[in-house]
Amino acid sequence: VSDRSVVALVPKQTSSYNIPASASISRTSISRYDSTFRYTGSPDSLRSRAPMITPDLESGVKVWHLVKNHEHGDQKEGDRGSKMVSEIYLTRLLATKGTLQKFVDDLFETLFSTVHRGSALPLAIKYMFDFLDEQADRHGIYDTDVRHTWKSNCLPLRFWVNVIKNPQFVFDIHKGSITDACLSVVAQTFMDSCSTSEHRLGKDSPSNKLLYAKDIPNYKNWVERYYADIAKLPAISDQDMNAYLAEQSRMHASEFNMLSALNEIYSYITKYSVELITALEEDEQGRRHRLAYKVEQLIVAMSFDS
Structure with a gap:
């Protein structure tokens, strides 16, 4: 849009911009301060009361859609308008992501840390991961990606993703549709961070994957470091694990x-x-x-x- 242009909001046009026989429009003046449209038609017809504008590229009149127009006959023009709208929304998404970035980083850092803010790693996680490594050694599985996938499927993708996507399972809150959409993006980023495969993104990739494309490699490093730190911790004996389970059973005896x-x-x-x-x-x-x-x-x- 060039400088000193005049913008007017008009109702949705009919397919291919066909003007009804009962309605006509004439452009009388478009200036810096005034834009007047005159039209005639039957007062009882809703369509006749709405000005129908025919795009006139020579005189500088263009029609733009705020949403993608699927009924437009010119596919190329429709794609261009859709791309413009997508770019507008992407800018808003990036701004929103910047606002929430600190909270997402804090969440991932807390989940992928053996000792964070005074909270020690639960014994059950160390015991379970050691069991998976033991089974891999027992069956001759030395592919690090396989072990990584086992651990991801047991804890992050089995438990944490469900909590991130459905906070109402833990907290007494109502999750609206907008909140659900936002949490879905965070949950998808969390799942991508636990994956060992390389994510190849292009111009046709969904916006929820493009938002955190630059952050996922860093998150993947956190996950790998988390698994490595757990492997370095002292092993948990069966006696310690049994004592831990007995203590947990005693603490929650009345709840189950x-x-x-x-x-x-x-x-x-x-x-x-x-x-x-x-x-x-x-x-x-x-x-x-x-x-x-x-x-x-x-x-x-x-x-x-x-």
Whole structure:
């Protein structure tokens, strides 16, 4: 738009800018301070009351759409208008991202840190990650990307993404549609940060991926450092883990129904009884404690009760 141009808001035009026979328009004057449109038509016709403007490139009259016009006959002109609108929204998105950047960084830094602001890493996370590394060594899996993916699927992508996307699960709040859209962008960035694959972006990539394209490499470094720091921590013994679980059970004894939890576990036992019994028979500690026999006795006892 050049300097000293005059802008007027007009109703949506008909397809291909066809002017009804009952309506006409004449441009009388367009100046720096005045723009007057005269039109005639039936007063009972809604369309006749709205000025219909025919684009006249020679005289400098152009019609622009605030939203993408899917009914426009000229596809090239419509694409150009859509691109202009996308650029406007992208500017607003970047401004909003800059406002929220500190909070997103603080969130990611807190989640991907073994010691942050006085909060020590939970023993369960260290124990679980060591178990995954032990299973990888046991089965001869030395690809670091596979181990990275296992850990990401167990904690960040299994738990934290769900909390980020659905804060109402933790807090007594209402999540509106706008908030949901914003959190979806943060959650997608979080998932991309845990991925080991390279993200190739182009001009046709969605705006939610373009917003944090420059930040994701830094976030990926945080994730890799987080997993490496956990691996360097002292191993958690079975005794310490059992004591930790007993303490957690004592602290939350009144918040959970033990019988209900056992019933949920039993549903998995019955579903995978053959695989479970076979695995216990092959395991050294399982044979020592006769766990396979105890599981069989449990299934028999429960079948009589049912």
